Amino acid sequence: EGLVSLPRTLKVTYAGSQSGNDGGLPEDNPPGDGEDEPEPGRSRKSGDRKSGTDSSSGAAPDRGVDPEGVPPIFYDITGHWAREAIEELAARGWVRGVGGGCFAPDRPVTRAEMVALCLRLLGIPGAVPVEARFTDVPPGTWYYAPVEAAYRAGLVAGLGDTRFAPERPVTRQEMAALLLRTLEKAGVGTAITAGEREALLGGFVDGDAVASWARDAVAKAVELGLIQGRSGRTLAPGAPATRAEAAVIVLRLLHLPGLIR
Structure with a gap:
């Protein structure tokens, strides 16, 4: 279950300094909606959004081919702005669908799904601890081992003393903080x-809305090209990240110079 699929390891060819960015994923702004998209007039590639096309209408998935005549890996991403990124990651074994030949690109990514993906990026296996850290991450759930492993690896700190909120949608600024911590x-330098x-x-336009604990991470993600913003030059830092956005941003991360991918 979840967004991620087969174990993969992110390998780097250089080392860099570590910054003190927050990775604890605390509570933040109320969620909004929208997509990570390029500036008007930019071409559609590696996850750039094609203006006016998405799959959020709730209609039955189109099981045909897209206008280019190429059958999609998932039926519900035909014409979607993130189709190319989703298909590339799926072909590499990084992400998987939700069943029935669908990917659900506009569904929010949960905190547990994002943590599991970051563990895959680092090649850290899930771990079953002697004593559970979080009261809302019970043994027997698919995310028990990855969340506990992420806590012990220093990727996350949870919400308060004992909660993690694994099924809560991860916000865009939380996603940025977690990816920068990853x-x-x-060993990649993230200082700013x-x-x-x-x-x-x-x-x-909403740069001031980024929480203080996430400002370094979000800014560095922008500098690295991981985050390009949504329409109208907005970051929407407190809005939930979608599965499509997560796929696009992870693919951009894998394309960073110096990474073996």
Whole structure:
């Protein structure tokens, strides 16, 4: 169950400094909606959104072919802005569908799913601890081992003393913080100066809405090209990230210079 599929390992060819970015995934702003998309007029590639097309209508999936005549891996991503990224990751074994030949690209990603994906990126196996850390991550659930392993690896800290909220949608700023912490654990430098951070966030109309604990991570994700923003130059930091957005951003991460992918 979940977004991720077969175990994969993110390998790097260089080491870098680690920053003190928050990775505890605390509570933040109320969720919104929308998609991570390129600026108007940009071409559709590696997950760029094609204006005016999505699969959020709730209609039955189109089981035919897309306008280019190529059968999709998943029936519900035909014409979707993130189709190419989803298909590439699925072909590599990084992500999987939800059953019935569907991917559910516009469904929110849960905190547990995102944590499991980051563990796959690092090649860290799930671990069954002697004593559970979180009261809302019970043994027997699919996410028990990955969440506990992520906590022990220092990727997450939970919400408060004993909660993790595994099935709550992960917000876009939480996703950025978790992915940047993953890069740090892989030895990739993620340091950013205060001036660089504010300049990058200032390029978005809602840059001030990014929580203080996530500002370094979100700004660095923008600098690295992992996050390009949603329509109208918005970051939507407190909005839930979708499965499509997670796929696109992970693919961009794998395409970063210096990563063996």
